[in-house]
Amino acid sequence: MLLSLKGAFPPAILALADGTVFQGNSIGATGATTGEVVFNTSMSGYQEILTDPSYCQQIVTLTYPHIGNYGVNTEDIEADKIHAAGLIIKDLPLVASNFRKTATLNEYLVAGKTVAIANIDTRKLTRHLRTHGAQNGCILGLAEGEAVTQALIDKAVAAAKAAPSMSGLDLAKVVSVRQTYEWNQTEWKLGAGYGVQITPRFHVVAFDFGVKKNILRMIAQRGARITVVPAQTPAADVLKLKPDGIFLANGPGDPEPCDYAIAAVKELIETGIPTFGICLGHQIMALASGARTFKMKFGHHGANHPVKDLDNGRVSITSQNHGFAVDEKSLPSNLRPTHISLFDNTLQGLARTDKPAFCFQGHPEASPGPHDIGYLFDRFTALMEKK
Numbered sequence: 562m563l564l565s566l567k568g569a570f571p572p573a574i575l576a577l578a579d580g581t582v583f584q585g586n587s588i589g590a591t592g593a594t595t596g597e598v599v600f601n602t603s604m605s606g607y608q609e610i611l612t613d614p615s616y617c618q619q620i621v622t623l624t625y626p627h628i629g630n631y632g633v634n635t636e637d638i639e640a641d642k643i644h645a646a647g648l649i650i651k652d653l654p655l656v657a658s659n660f661r662k663t664a665t666l667n668e669y670l671v672a673g674k675t676v677a678i679a680n681i682d683t684r685k686l687t688r689h690l691r692t693h694g695a696q697n698g699c700i701l702g703l704a705e706g707e708a709v710t711q712a713l714i715d716k717a718v719a720a721a722k723a724a725p726s727m728s729g730l731d732l733a734k735v736v737s738v739r740q741t742y743e744w745n746q747t748e749w750k751l752g753a754g755y756g757v758q759i760t761p762r763f764h765v766v767a768f769d770f771g772v773k774k775n776i777l778r779m780i781a782q783r784g785a786r787i788t789v790v791p792a793q794t795p796a797a798d799v800l801k802l803k804p805d806g807i808f809l810a811n812g813p814g815d816p817e818p819c820d821y822a823i824a825a826v827k828e829l830i831e832t833g834i835p836t837f838g839i840c841l842g843h844q845i846m847a848l849a850s851g852a853r854t855f856k857m858k859f860g861h862h863g864a865n866h867p868v869k870d871l872d873n874g875r876v877s878i879t880s881q882n883h884g885f886a887v888d889e890k891s892l893p894s895n896l897r898p899t900h901i902s903l904f905d906n907t908l909q910g911l912a913r914t915d916k917p918a919f920c921f922q923g924h925p926e927a928s929p930g931p932h933d934i935g936y937l938f939d940r941f942t943a944l945m946e947k948k
Protein backbone atom coordinates (compact mmCIF):
# COMPACT_ATOMS: atom_id res chain seq x y z
CA MET A 562 0.00 0.00 0.00
CA LEU A 563 1.16 3.51 -0.82
CA LEU A 564 1.93 5.21 2.50
CA SER A 565 2.39 8.78 1.34
CA LEU A 566 1.79 10.92 -1.70
CA LYS A 567 5.53 11.43 -2.33
CA GLY A 568 6.09 11.17 -6.04
CA ALA A 569 2.51 12.03 -6.89
CA PHE A 570 3.32 15.75 -6.82
CA PRO A 571 5.81 17.90 -8.75
CA PRO A 572 8.95 19.14 -6.98
CA ALA A 573 9.12 22.29 -4.85
CA ILE A 574 11.94 24.33 -3.34
CA LEU A 575 12.00 26.16 -0.01
CA ALA A 576 14.78 28.74 0.26
CA LEU A 577 15.55 30.83 3.32
CA ALA A 578 17.12 34.28 3.16
CA ASP A 579 20.33 32.92 4.73
CA GLY A 580 20.76 30.56 1.77
CA THR A 581 19.47 27.36 3.41
CA VAL A 582 17.59 25.26 0.85
CA PHE A 583 15.14 22.36 1.23
CA GLN A 584 13.65 20.29 -1.58
CA GLY A 585 10.25 18.64 -1.39
CA ASN A 586 6.99 18.38 -3.29
CA SER A 587 4.55 21.06 -4.36
CA ILE A 588 1.13 20.33 -2.83
CA GLY A 589 -0.51 23.68 -3.56
CA ALA A 590 -0.56 26.26 -6.32
CA THR A 591 2.24 26.42 -8.89
CA GLY A 592 4.52 29.45 -8.66
CA ALA A 593 6.46 31.43 -6.08
CA THR A 594 5.54 32.93 -2.73
CA THR A 595 7.59 34.83 -0.18
CA GLY A 596 7.08 35.75 3.47
CA GLU A 597 8.46 35.41 6.96
CA VAL A 598 8.89 31.70 7.76
CA VAL A 599 7.50 30.81 11.19
CA PHE A 600 6.68 27.51 12.88
CA ASN A 601 3.41 26.54 14.56
CA THR A 602 3.29 23.61 16.98
CA SER A 603 -0.48 22.92 16.85
CA MET A 604 -1.33 19.27 16.19
CA SER A 605 -4.53 20.09 14.30
CA GLY A 606 -6.42 23.14 13.06
CA TYR A 607 -4.54 23.71 9.80
CA GLN A 608 -7.61 25.22 8.12
CA GLU A 609 -8.10 27.78 10.92
CA ILE A 610 -4.37 28.56 10.79
CA LEU A 611 -4.31 29.03 7.00
CA THR A 612 -7.31 31.40 7.13
CA ASP A 613 -6.12 33.41 10.18
CA PRO A 614 -5.52 36.96 8.79
CA SER A 615 -2.66 37.42 11.29
CA TYR A 616 -0.59 35.10 9.05
CA CYS A 617 -0.67 37.58 6.15
CA GLN A 618 2.84 37.65 4.60
CA GLN A 619 3.97 34.72 6.74
CA ILE A 620 4.79 31.21 5.54
CA VAL A 621 3.68 28.71 8.18
CA THR A 622 5.62 25.55 8.99
CA LEU A 623 3.51 23.00 10.87
CA THR A 624 5.67 20.91 13.19
CA TYR A 625 3.08 18.14 13.54
CA PRO A 626 4.20 15.58 10.92
CA HIS A 627 0.84 14.55 9.41
CA ILE A 628 -1.20 17.43 8.07
CA GLY A 629 -4.32 17.07 5.93
CA ASN A 630 -5.68 13.81 7.35
CA TYR A 631 -9.18 15.19 7.99
CA GLY A 632 -9.39 17.38 4.88
CA VAL A 633 -11.14 20.76 4.98
CA ASN A 634 -14.76 21.84 5.36
CA THR A 635 -16.85 24.96 4.83
CA GLU A 636 -17.15 25.86 8.52
CA ASP A 637 -13.69 25.87 10.12
CA ILE A 638 -12.62 29.17 8.63
CA GLU A 639 -11.38 32.26 10.42
CA ALA A 640 -11.73 34.50 7.35
CA ASP A 641 -13.24 34.10 3.89
CA LYS A 642 -9.93 33.17 2.27
CA ILE A 643 -6.49 31.76 3.01
CA HIS A 644 -4.30 34.54 4.42
CA ALA A 645 -1.06 32.64 5.09
CA ALA A 646 1.49 33.33 2.35
CA GLY A 647 2.41 29.65 2.14
CA LEU A 648 2.45 26.32 3.94
CA ILE A 649 5.29 23.94 4.84
CA ILE A 650 4.55 20.41 6.07
CA LYS A 651 6.23 17.05 6.44
CA ASP A 652 3.68 14.51 5.26
CA LEU A 653 0.38 14.88 3.45
CA PRO A 654 -1.49 11.64 4.22
CA LEU A 655 -2.88 9.63 1.35
CA VAL A 656 -6.39 9.51 2.77
CA ALA A 657 -8.33 12.47 4.15
CA SER A 658 -11.35 11.39 6.13
CA ASN A 659 -13.92 13.24 8.21
CA PHE A 660 -17.72 13.39 8.22
CA ARG A 661 -17.54 17.17 7.62
CA LYS A 662 -14.93 16.96 4.85
CA THR A 663 -15.79 18.82 1.63
CA ALA A 664 -12.33 18.79 -0.01
CA THR A 665 -8.76 17.65 0.57
CA LEU A 666 -6.06 20.02 1.82
CA ASN A 667 -4.31 19.79 -1.53
CA GLU A 668 -7.49 20.79 -3.43
CA TYR A 669 -8.08 23.63 -0.95
CA LEU A 670 -4.54 25.01 -1.40
CA VAL A 671 -4.81 24.89 -5.18
CA ALA A 672 -8.25 26.55 -5.17
CA GLY A 673 -6.96 29.17 -2.73
CA LYS A 674 -3.91 29.86 -4.97
CA THR A 675 -1.60 29.07 -2.05
CA VAL A 676 1.88 27.72 -2.67
CA ALA A 677 2.83 24.88 -0.32
CA ILE A 678 5.63 22.36 0.12
CA ALA A 679 5.54 18.87 1.66
CA ASN A 680 8.07 16.13 2.31
CA ILE A 681 10.78 18.31 3.83
CA ASP A 682 12.42 17.76 7.21
CA THR A 683 10.28 20.16 9.26
CA ARG A 684 12.18 19.25 12.45
CA LYS A 685 15.44 20.44 10.89
CA LEU A 686 13.75 23.63 9.60
CA THR A 687 12.16 24.34 13.00
CA ARG A 688 15.47 23.90 14.82
CA HIS A 689 17.08 26.24 12.31
CA LEU A 690 14.42 28.92 12.89
CA ARG A 691 14.63 28.42 16.66
CA THR A 692 18.42 28.86 16.63
CA HIS A 693 18.71 31.63 14.07
CA GLY A 694 15.31 33.32 14.47
CA ALA A 695 12.38 33.71 12.09
CA GLN A 696 13.55 34.86 8.67
CA ASN A 697 12.16 35.44 5.22
CA GLY A 698 11.81 32.59 2.80
CA CYS A 699 10.48 31.65 -0.62
CA ILE A 700 8.61 28.54 -1.72
CA LEU A 701 8.79 27.73 -5.41
CA GLY A 702 6.15 25.18 -6.46
CA LEU A 703 7.13 23.71 -9.83
CA ALA A 704 4.75 22.67 -12.59
CA GLU A 705 4.09 19.04 -13.56
CA GLY A 706 7.14 17.71 -15.44
CA GLU A 707 9.42 20.60 -14.38
CA ALA A 708 12.69 19.70 -12.62
CA VAL A 709 14.75 21.47 -9.95
CA THR A 710 17.77 23.27 -11.41
CA GLN A 711 20.51 25.38 -9.80
CA ALA A 712 19.05 28.42 -11.58
CA LEU A 713 15.66 27.84 -9.88
CA ILE A 714 17.33 27.39 -6.49
CA ASP A 715 19.26 30.65 -6.99
CA LYS A 716 16.02 32.36 -8.01
CA ALA A 717 14.27 31.17 -4.81
CA VAL A 718 17.16 32.31 -2.58
CA ALA A 719 17.19 35.73 -4.31
CA ALA A 720 13.41 36.09 -3.81
CA ALA A 721 13.76 35.19 -0.11
CA LYS A 722 16.49 37.79 0.35
CA ALA A 723 14.43 40.47 -1.46
CA ALA A 724 11.24 39.99 0.61
CA PRO A 725 10.40 42.91 2.95
CA SER A 726 11.16 42.60 6.65
CA MET A 727 8.15 42.17 8.99
CA SER A 728 9.49 44.92 11.29
CA GLY A 729 7.88 48.23 10.40
CA LEU A 730 5.14 46.70 8.22
CA ASP A 731 1.58 47.96 8.80
CA LEU A 732 -0.54 45.07 7.50
CA ALA A 733 -3.64 45.69 9.66
CA LYS A 734 -4.97 48.29 7.25
CA VAL A 735 -4.16 45.97 4.33
CA VAL A 736 -6.29 43.03 5.54
CA SER A 737 -9.00 45.09 7.29
CA VAL A 738 -12.54 45.25 5.96
CA ARG A 739 -13.33 48.36 3.88
CA GLN A 740 -16.97 48.70 4.98
CA THR A 741 -18.62 48.55 8.38
CA TYR A 742 -20.81 45.45 8.89
CA GLU A 743 -23.00 43.84 11.55
CA TRP A 744 -22.21 40.46 13.13
CA ASN A 745 -24.57 38.17 15.10
CA GLN A 746 -23.24 34.63 14.50
CA THR A 747 -22.56 32.63 17.67
CA GLU A 748 -20.43 29.57 18.49
CA TRP A 749 -20.49 26.23 16.62
CA LYS A 750 -22.24 23.23 18.15
CA LEU A 751 -22.15 19.63 17.00
CA GLY A 752 -25.32 18.85 15.08
CA ALA A 753 -26.49 22.46 15.02
CA GLY A 754 -23.59 24.35 13.40
CA TYR A 755 -23.31 28.07 14.07
CA GLY A 756 -26.07 29.91 15.93
CA VAL A 757 -27.48 33.43 15.77
CA GLN A 758 -27.69 36.00 18.58
CA ILE A 759 -31.30 37.20 18.51
CA THR A 760 -31.58 38.79 21.97
CA PRO A 761 -28.49 40.95 22.38
CA ARG A 762 -27.94 42.79 25.67
CA PHE A 763 -24.88 44.77 24.56
CA HIS A 764 -23.57 46.57 21.51
CA VAL A 765 -19.87 46.02 20.83
CA VAL A 766 -17.89 47.93 18.23
CA ALA A 767 -15.00 45.78 17.00
CA PHE A 768 -11.98 47.23 15.19
CA ASP A 769 -11.06 44.87 12.36
CA PHE A 770 -7.27 44.72 12.19
CA GLY A 771 -7.57 41.21 10.69
CA VAL A 772 -10.21 39.75 12.99
CA LYS A 773 -10.71 35.99 13.40
CA LYS A 774 -14.36 35.00 13.09
CA ASN A 775 -14.32 32.90 16.25
CA ILE A 776 -13.57 35.98 18.36
CA LEU A 777 -16.74 37.63 17.04
CA ARG A 778 -18.71 34.41 17.61
CA MET A 779 -17.56 34.17 21.23
CA ILE A 780 -18.46 37.80 21.93
CA ALA A 781 -21.86 37.37 20.22
CA GLN A 782 -22.45 34.15 22.20
CA ARG A 783 -22.18 36.18 25.41
CA GLY A 784 -25.01 38.48 24.45
CA ALA A 785 -23.63 41.10 22.11
CA ARG A 786 -24.54 42.41 18.72
CA ILE A 787 -21.37 43.56 17.02
CA THR A 788 -20.59 46.35 14.59
CA VAL A 789 -17.28 45.60 12.89
CA VAL A 790 -15.48 48.72 11.69
CA PRO A 791 -12.44 49.24 9.41
CA ALA A 792 -9.00 49.54 11.07
CA GLN A 793 -8.69 53.23 10.27
CA THR A 794 -12.03 54.32 11.81
CA PRO A 795 -11.50 57.43 13.98
CA ALA A 796 -12.62 57.46 17.63
CA ALA A 797 -15.39 59.99 16.96
CA ASP A 798 -17.06 57.66 14.43
CA VAL A 799 -16.93 54.80 16.93
CA LEU A 800 -18.55 56.95 19.64
CA LYS A 801 -21.40 57.86 17.26
CA LEU A 802 -22.31 54.14 17.26
CA LYS A 803 -22.90 54.36 21.05
CA PRO A 804 -21.05 51.16 21.99
CA ASP A 805 -21.33 49.45 25.38
CA GLY A 806 -17.94 47.91 24.73
CA ILE A 807 -15.03 48.25 22.32
CA PHE A 808 -13.07 45.31 20.97
CA LEU A 809 -9.58 45.53 19.40
CA ALA A 810 -8.90 42.59 17.09
CA ASN A 811 -5.87 40.51 16.30
CA GLY A 812 -4.07 41.25 13.05
CA PRO A 813 -0.88 40.85 11.02
CA GLY A 814 2.30 42.92 10.89
CA ASP A 815 4.09 45.24 13.28
CA PRO A 816 1.81 47.12 15.73
CA GLU A 817 4.08 50.15 15.98
CA PRO A 818 3.32 51.76 12.58
CA CYS A 819 -0.48 51.53 13.21
CA ASP A 820 -0.51 55.17 14.40
CA TYR A 821 -4.19 55.72 13.36
CA ALA A 822 -5.33 52.84 15.62
CA ILE A 823 -3.04 53.83 18.50
CA ALA A 824 -4.49 57.38 18.41
CA ALA A 825 -8.12 56.18 18.23
CA VAL A 826 -7.69 53.65 21.05
CA LYS A 827 -5.97 56.22 23.27
CA GLU A 828 -8.99 58.49 22.91
CA LEU A 829 -11.56 55.70 23.34
CA ILE A 830 -10.02 54.24 26.53
CA GLU A 831 -10.21 57.71 28.10
CA THR A 832 -14.02 57.72 27.70
CA GLY A 833 -14.31 54.84 30.19
CA ILE A 834 -16.11 52.50 27.75
CA PRO A 835 -15.04 48.90 28.55
CA THR A 836 -12.32 47.88 26.09
CA PHE A 837 -10.81 44.46 25.37
CA GLY A 838 -7.92 43.71 23.00
CA ILE A 839 -6.52 40.45 21.64
CA CYS A 840 -3.03 39.98 20.18
CA LEU A 841 -2.45 42.95 17.82
CA GLY A 842 -5.29 44.63 19.78
CA HIS A 843 -3.33 43.95 22.99
CA GLN A 844 -0.19 45.47 21.51
CA ILE A 845 -2.14 48.52 20.28
CA MET A 846 -3.72 49.02 23.71
CA ALA A 847 -0.23 48.88 25.26
CA LEU A 848 1.18 51.37 22.73
CA ALA A 849 -1.85 53.66 23.25
CA SER A 850 -1.14 53.56 27.00
CA GLY A 851 2.52 54.55 26.55
CA ALA A 852 4.32 51.17 26.53
CA ARG A 853 6.64 49.87 23.79
CA THR A 854 6.67 46.71 21.67
CA PHE A 855 9.58 44.71 20.23
CA LYS A 856 10.14 41.96 17.65
CA MET A 857 10.67 38.52 19.19
CA LYS A 858 13.29 36.05 17.95
CA PHE A 859 10.84 33.49 16.55
CA GLY A 860 7.55 34.41 18.23
CA HIS A 861 4.87 32.18 19.70
CA HIS A 862 2.76 30.10 17.31
CA GLY A 863 0.97 27.04 18.62
CA ALA A 864 -1.81 25.63 20.74
CA ASN A 865 0.18 24.37 23.72
CA HIS A 866 1.55 27.49 25.40
CA PRO A 867 1.28 27.68 29.19
CA VAL A 868 0.31 31.11 30.49
CA LYS A 869 0.08 32.10 34.13
CA ASP A 870 -2.67 34.38 35.48
CA LEU A 871 -0.73 36.56 37.93
CA ASP A 872 -3.86 37.41 39.93
CA ASN A 873 -4.62 33.85 41.05
CA GLY A 874 -1.64 31.74 39.97
CA ARG A 875 -3.81 29.67 37.65
CA VAL A 876 -2.05 28.23 34.58
CA SER A 877 -3.92 27.96 31.27
CA ILE A 878 -2.81 26.17 28.13
CA THR A 879 -3.33 28.69 25.36
CA SER A 880 -3.35 29.23 21.63
CA GLN A 881 -0.71 31.70 20.43
CA ASN A 882 0.24 33.49 17.23
CA HIS A 883 2.48 36.51 17.56
CA GLY A 884 5.93 37.69 16.52
CA PHE A 885 5.96 40.96 18.47
CA ALA A 886 5.48 41.46 22.22
CA VAL A 887 5.02 44.27 24.72
CA ASP A 888 8.21 45.21 26.57
CA GLU A 889 7.63 44.66 30.26
CA LYS A 890 10.22 47.28 31.20
CA SER A 891 8.29 49.95 29.29
CA LEU A 892 4.99 49.71 31.21
CA PRO A 893 3.65 53.02 32.53
CA SER A 894 2.30 53.05 36.11
CA ASN A 895 -1.33 52.70 34.98
CA LEU A 896 -0.67 49.44 33.04
CA ARG A 897 -0.54 46.32 35.19
CA PRO A 898 0.76 42.89 34.02
CA THR A 899 -1.95 40.23 34.46
CA HIS A 900 -0.51 37.22 32.59
CA ILE A 901 2.94 35.92 31.63
CA SER A 902 4.16 33.16 29.31
CA LEU A 903 5.69 30.23 31.17
CA PHE A 904 7.79 29.44 28.08
CA ASP A 905 9.84 32.64 28.13
CA ASN A 906 8.30 34.91 30.81
CA THR A 907 7.21 37.49 28.23
CA LEU A 908 4.09 39.56 28.92
CA GLN A 909 0.80 37.90 28.00
CA GLY A 910 -1.84 40.09 29.59
CA LEU A 911 -2.31 43.67 30.73
CA ALA A 912 -4.97 45.72 32.47
CA ARG A 913 -5.32 49.46 32.90
CA THR A 914 -5.50 50.40 36.57
CA ASP A 915 -7.43 53.64 35.86
CA LYS A 916 -9.93 52.50 33.18
CA PRO A 917 -12.04 49.38 32.41
CA ALA A 918 -9.61 48.20 29.73
CA PHE A 919 -7.61 44.98 29.49
CA CYS A 920 -5.94 42.86 26.85
CA PHE A 921 -4.36 39.50 26.12
CA GLN A 922 -1.46 38.55 23.84
CA GLY A 923 -2.57 34.99 23.09
CA HIS A 924 -5.84 33.75 21.61
CA PRO A 925 -8.70 33.08 24.08
CA GLU A 926 -10.90 32.22 21.07
CA ALA A 927 -8.57 29.26 20.34
CA SER A 928 -9.55 28.17 16.81
CA PRO A 929 -7.45 26.15 16.87
CA GLY A 930 -6.51 25.40 20.44
CA PRO A 931 -7.63 24.81 24.00
CA HIS A 932 -10.44 26.84 25.58
CA ASP A 933 -8.80 27.33 29.02
CA ILE A 934 -8.58 31.09 28.79
CA GLY A 935 -12.06 31.70 27.34
CA TYR A 936 -12.90 33.30 30.69
CA LEU A 937 -11.46 36.56 29.34
CA PHE A 938 -14.59 36.97 27.19
CA ASP A 939 -16.68 36.67 30.38
CA ARG A 940 -14.49 39.35 31.96
CA PHE A 941 -15.29 41.67 29.03
CA THR A 942 -19.03 40.96 29.38
CA ALA A 943 -18.84 41.57 33.14
CA LEU A 944 -17.26 44.99 32.55
CA MET A 945 -20.09 45.93 30.16
CA GLU A 946 -22.67 44.64 32.63
CA LYS A 947 -21.17 46.72 35.44
CA LYS A 948 -21.22 49.81 33.25
Ligand SMILES: NC(=O)CC[C@H](N)C(=O)O
Pocket residue numbers: 615810811812813814815816839840841842882883884885886
Ligand atom coordinates in the same frame (compact mmCIF):
# COMPACT_ATOMS: atom_id res chain seq x y z
N1 LIG B 1 -2.26 37.33 15.96
C1 LIG B 1 -1.90 38.61 16.05
O1 LIG B 1 -2.74 39.50 16.25
C2 LIG B 1 -0.46 38.94 15.81
C3 LIG B 1 -0.07 40.33 16.21
C4 LIG B 1 1.21 40.81 15.55
N2 LIG B 1 1.04 40.82 14.12
C5 LIG B 1 2.37 39.93 15.94
O2 LIG B 1 2.85 39.16 15.15
O3 LIG B 1 2.82 39.98 17.06
